Amino acid sequence: MISVSMPTYARIDLAFERGEGAYLYGEDGKKYLDFGSGIAVTAFGHANDHITETIQKQAAALCHVSNLYRIPEQERLAERLVLSTFADTVFFGNSGGEALECGIKLIRKFHYHLGMPERHRIITFGGAFHGRTIAAISAGNQAKHIEGFAPLLEGFDQVPFGDVDAVRAAVGPETAGILVEPIQGETGINVAPEGFLQSLREIADERGILLFFDEVQCGMGRTGRLFAHEWDDVIPDVMASAKALGAGFPISACLSTERAAAGMIAGTHGSTFGGNPLACSVANSVLDLMLAPGFLQQVESRGTLLRERLETLVVENSAVFESVRGRGLMLGLKCVLPNTEVIDVARGEGLLVVIAADNVVRLLPPLNVEEGQIDEAIAVLCRVCSQVS
Numbered sequence: 002m003i004s005v006s007m008p009t010y011a012r013i014d015l016a017f018e019r020g021e022g023a024y025l026y027g028e029d030g031k032k033y034l035d036f037g038s039g040i041a042v043t044a045f046g047h048a049n050d051h052i053t054e055t056i057q058k059q060a061a062a063l064c065h066v067s068n069l070y071r072i073p074e075q076e077r078l079a080e081r082l083v084l085s086t087f088a089d090t091v092f093f094g095n096s097g098g099e100a101l102e103c104g105i106k107l108i109r110k111f112h113y114h115l116g117m118p119e120r121h122r123i124i125t126f127g128g129a130f131h132g133r134t135i136a137a138i139s140a141g142n143q144a145k146h147i148e149g150f151a152p153l154l155e156g157f158d159q160v161p162f163g164d165v166d167a168v169r170a171a172v173g174p175e176t177a178g179i180l181v182e183p184i185q186g187e188t189g190i191n192v193a194p195e196g197f198l199q200s201l202r203e204i205a206d207e208r209g210i211l212l213f214f215d216e217v218q219c220g221m222g223r224t225g226r227l228f229a230h231e232w233d234d235v236i237p238d239v240m241a242s243a244k245a246l247g248a249g250f251p252i253s254a255c256l257s258t259e260r261a262a263a264g265m266i267a268g269t270h271g272s273t274f275g276g277n278p279l280a281c282s283v284a285n286s287v288l289d290l291m292l293a294p295g296f297l298q299q300v301e302s303r304g305t306l307l308r309e310r311l312e313t314l315v316v317e318n319s320a321v322f323e324s325v326r327g328r329g330l331m332l333g334l335k336c337v338l339p340n341t342e343v344i345d346v347a348r349g350e351g352l353l354v355v356i357a358a359d360n361v362v363r364l365l366p367p368l369n370v371e372e373g374q375i376d377e378a379i380a381v382l383c384r385v386c387s388q389v390s
């Protein structure tokens with residue numbers, strides 16, 4: 002008999018009763034150190050005081066009114082995102098997939114608005130993950146995601162990640178934009194090669210097409226900058242944000258320059274829930290914490306510490322681990338042994354980490370992880386090594 006929750010997930014047989022900071026308390030009576038953060042979502046751990054108080058206060062005042070009316074909390078959030086990024090304007094949705102959807106529509110509308118409706122194709126990259134809507138799986142074009150869902154959305158051309166020449170060759174008269182994750186998450190923490198994003202910017206400028214960054218996973222402080230592309234000294238025309246934006250409360254954003262959003266006039270796009278007072282208040286409280294002086298530098302230095310400790314672990318356990326990759330607190334351990342085995346044994350020892358493709362284990366601790374918790378995670382991974390090898 003089918004499970005009452007549609008069986009689209011291969012779930013681990015473990016549930017949690019509550020969380021506190023970097024820890025989750027399981028129904029099995031055990032305490033777990035959470036280095037997965039619900040897949041890069043709970044950036045300030047569980048039950049953070051500031052975020053919890055915001056939810057309680059806003060829920061008691063006003064949750065939802067619809068975008069038929071002005072929403073001051075949404076205006077404030079948009080203004081803060083605009084002040085902190087390349088963007089001039091922001092559309093709010095409820096999930097990463099919706100932010101991608103908005104960006105894809107915006108890119109097509111941009112060229113239509115300029116009188117070039119033939120420009121509708123978007124270049125994407127091998128290994129990309131942009132979500133599970135039809136548009137998103139069409140953009141990602143991964144066999145395991147698209148099988149059985151044809152016909153897909155037409156208009157995506159995929160080239161190898163990091164291959165500038167292939168991008169140049171793929172741009173044609175119908176090309177409208179380039180969509181890329183500055184760091185690919187689901188595919189195993191692949192950082193864009195040095196200079197790659199800058200080359201994409203040059204190609205986009207030369208050919209009059211738009212550059213769209215998917216920062217759903219790598220953005221919102223994860224790498225030690227508010228957005229990962231800031232490391233590369235390059236700006237997009239459009240960007241998707243979600244996951245940590247609400248730190249556990251569902252909200253996403255599609256950020257754009259004024260020029261790129263020229264076609265997105267009243268009536269062209271919408272969302273019933275998107276940007277409601279509750280979601281925006283929570284995201285504002287996330288920004289309070291993230292933009293606090295010194296916070297992002299702390300993320301960077303904790304990331305450096307975790308990385309150094311992992312590098313040592315890899316050297317000392319070359320039969321289990323091959324290498325470390327990533328940036329800030331978005332790190333991947335490429336395994337020699339099956340990653341599933343490493344993850345299962347780590348969980349048994351009280352450490353939660355996340356699977357990725359390419360036999361990688363993702364470490365995505367809360368951004369306010371403490372140094373002692375990094376020590377604790379490394380101690381568990383050492384125990385994992387002695388158990389499996």
Ligand SMILES: *Cc1c(COP(=O)(O)O)cnc(C)c1O
Nearest residue numbers: 096097098130131132186217218
């Ligand atoms: C998670 C993710 C998405 C999809 O987000 P949902 O909220 O699951 O729709 C899109 N892009 C990237 C890079 C992601 O990591």
